[in-house]
Amino acid sequence: MTTATDQPHLAGPLSAAVANLCTRLQPQVSARTAAGFREVLRRLSAPLQVAVAGRIKSGKSTLVNALIGRRVAPTDVGECTRLVTRFQYGTVDRVELVFLDGRKQVLPFDATGMIPGDLDVDFDQVSHLEAYLTNAVLRDLTVIDTPGLGSLDAASVRRTEQLLGAAKHRKPDEDDDEAGGNGADGGDELDPTSRNAVAGAEAVLYVVTQGVRADDQQALAAFTAATASREAGPVNAIAVLNKADTIAPESVTGADGDVWKAASLLAEKQAQTLRPRVADVIPVIGLLAESAESGGFTSADADALRSLSKLDDATWETMLLSADIFTTWDCEVPPGTRARLLEKLDLYGVRCAVDALRADPELTAGALRRTLLNASGLAGVRSRLDAVFRARADGIKAAAALASVTALAHASGDPGERQRVHDAIEVLLAKPEAHQLRLLEALTLVTSGAVAMPEDLAEEVLRVGSSADIGEQLGMRGRPVKELSAYALERAGWWRSFASFGATPAQSRVAHVVHRAYFLIWQQLREQAG
Ligand SMILES: Nc1nc2c(ncn2[C@@H]2O[C@H](COP(=O)(O)OP(=O)(O)O)[C@@H](O)[C@H]2O)c(=O)[nH]1
Ligand SMILES: [Mg+2]
CATH class of the missing domain: 3.40.50.300 (P-loop containing nucleotide triphosphate hydrolases)
Incomplete structure (x- = not known):
């Protein structure tokens, strides 16, 4: 039997865990839900x-x-x-x-x-x-x-x-009843x-x-x-x-x-x-980035800019007043060429390039392209x-897949099936290695305002939940492990008592997750320290 971890393109362990869940549940659900799970599996292994x-x-x-x-x-x-x-x-x-x-x-x-x-x-x-x-x-x-x-x-x-x-x-504009239920392979049913x-x-x-x-x-x-x-x-x-x-x-x-x-x-x-x-x-x-990065900016453009960089200051400043003046002002670079420069760089990019050429007339077309790329902020x-995105792809994909699985179960109309899927998700989320998913969920609840939190606490949830780097999660980058570990333990304790006292039920659920996050961080630090 193949397990989900054998699949080549999963983003990481969280995606693998959700893929496993889908694979295991497939024989226990209706053909229609199973088709949905296949789609979830397909998406999980895509970028x-x-x-x-x-x-x-x-x-x-x-x-x-x-x-x-x-x-x-x-x-x-x-x-x-x-x-x-x-x-x-x-x-x-x-x-x-x-x-x-x-x-x-x-x-x-x-x-x-x-x-x-x-x-x-x-x-x-x-x-x-x-x-x-x-x-x-x-x-x-x-x-x-x-x-x-x-x-x-x-x-x-x-x-x-x-x-x-x-x-x-x-409302779906197609008829619900025609599709599904045949259990055939392929994504289109x-x-x-x-x-x-x-x-x-x-x-x-x-x-x-x-x-x-x-x-x-x-x-x-x-x-x-x-x-x-x-x-x-x-x-x-x-x-x-x-x-x-x-x-x-x-x-x-x-x-x-x-x-x-x-x-x-x-x-x-x-x-x-x-x-x-x-x-x-x-x-x-974006425009500068596109021109510099996609081959749009050519050596002919560089030559035209070089000619423009030799204009006297007064003429040049006048030309830069507006796109209209830039293209119509009398100068040796043909108007069509200037219009093309505007299309690729707009006035700001043209000015950047000419400034760079004035500072260094020897600048090659390639170097000029890099200057523009730098100026673009890309x-x-x-x-x-x-x-x-890239660093968190695993968590993002796994959370999205889990949400899809839940939605599919909800849409099934079979209470038994719904319960089976729900139970399987609970079992998955209870595992320490799936805790990151819970944390992402808590973070989403807090940041979307679905669970109200005092601002400083919301900030803390955001910090702990949106990084995989312990120093960053604790807001203490570069501090010694001992300090990190003491702080993680302190915050774990604080969030546990917040979960029990002085929190609404919704806040309490979030607080439990945050408590556990700190606890797991503390454990990890302890292991690191040997
Ligand atoms: N000046 C300037 N123009 C831009 C920039 N990015 C896009 N444009 C121009 O804005 C227009 C619309 O761009 P487009 O990418 O089609 O917009 P979309 O409808 O959001 O896809 C085009 O004429 C682009 O050249 C930019 O960073 N600066
Ligand atoms: Mg568009």
Whole structure:
């Protein structure tokens, strides 16, 4: 017999534990629930699914291209920008159009290697696009580009909502009775209820621009990973403040006229508004990142910038006043070339590049590209993606899968089955190695406001629950083990008494979990100390 741990692609021990649970329960549940479990198993062994969400035109597709390192997602206009596109790893580059009835059609890339912006098909029959790319980034992250929740047409909104899992309360528009129950292998026999129970992204990269509006917050609140009420929280959601280059620094106090400083200050303010829904708000210039990272920035562009860097100060400052003046002012670089520079870098990027060339006229095209990449802030986004998503993929995936399993059991309508699944989950969660799942759950409850906590305690739960590094969990990085261990024991005791006295029943349940977390940390430290 094979056990789940033999499966090659699971993110870690927590995912393996949930996969085991699904495998063991499969023969004990109805064919329909079993089909759901198969889907959960399939998802568990796939890379973490990260949806890029946000208002239309916030620069989501541009950022996706930057992250993948290839200009492949159409930006701006065109029908395909109104579709959900899943970018996943494949051994051959390929794009498939998936229709609502499950049919698939291979799409050719356009002449520039991009997904074509427009399609020669009945748009209403299209579900989404699947893009398989050889890019290494996609090996452990599947990136899902969405049309955006502020889209003008209802269909785009519906597609986005469905993908994000927000559509779970919607009545399925298909008939429930036709599917399921045949127990055949393959992924397509899932009925809509079950499909909704396991659909949805597991994590979200939320793209905002200068003004965070009420509907941004609503959209974020509506993000419900894996649909079973696992809302966005600091464990599975980060935000970027995109188009940082378009921020007028004089509109932000304390920025001293510096665009990047203004962006950082604004991002910090937005983080306070969006917290605790997101772990962080990171400023970025998606357009610069895309051009620098995806081969969009060419040596011809570098040459044009070099010519511009030789203009006298007065002319140059005048040209930078607006995009219009920049392209129409009389100068030796052809207007078309300048328009192209604007498209790739916008005024801020052009200024950055020329500043760099003036400081060092010998700068090569490659070095200039790296300068622009640095100026884009993409590295900051990458490192947060690593810290928040990649490092926690196991916990995020396992928690989402467990939520799906619970939802499937609920939807089954058989009380006996529901009880069996419920019991199995309890047994799993009682194991010390599954404690991290409980902690993630507690963290999500607290940060989503489902369980009210005093602010300092909420902060503490957040700290303990959102890192795998003991020093960080205790807020005492780099301190000696003895100190860490004493503190862990003290906090374990404190949370135990908080669980017994002075806590609401809901707080008490969270407190027990936090107590146990500290206790396990203390045990681990003791073992380390020998
Ligand atoms: N100035 C500037 N423009 C950007 C940036 N990111 C994206 N854009 C532009 O914003 C427009 C919309 O971008 P797109 O990625 O299609 O937005 P989406 O609808 O959210 O996918 C395009 O014209 C992009 O070139 C940025 O960081 N700075
Ligand atoms: Mg788009």
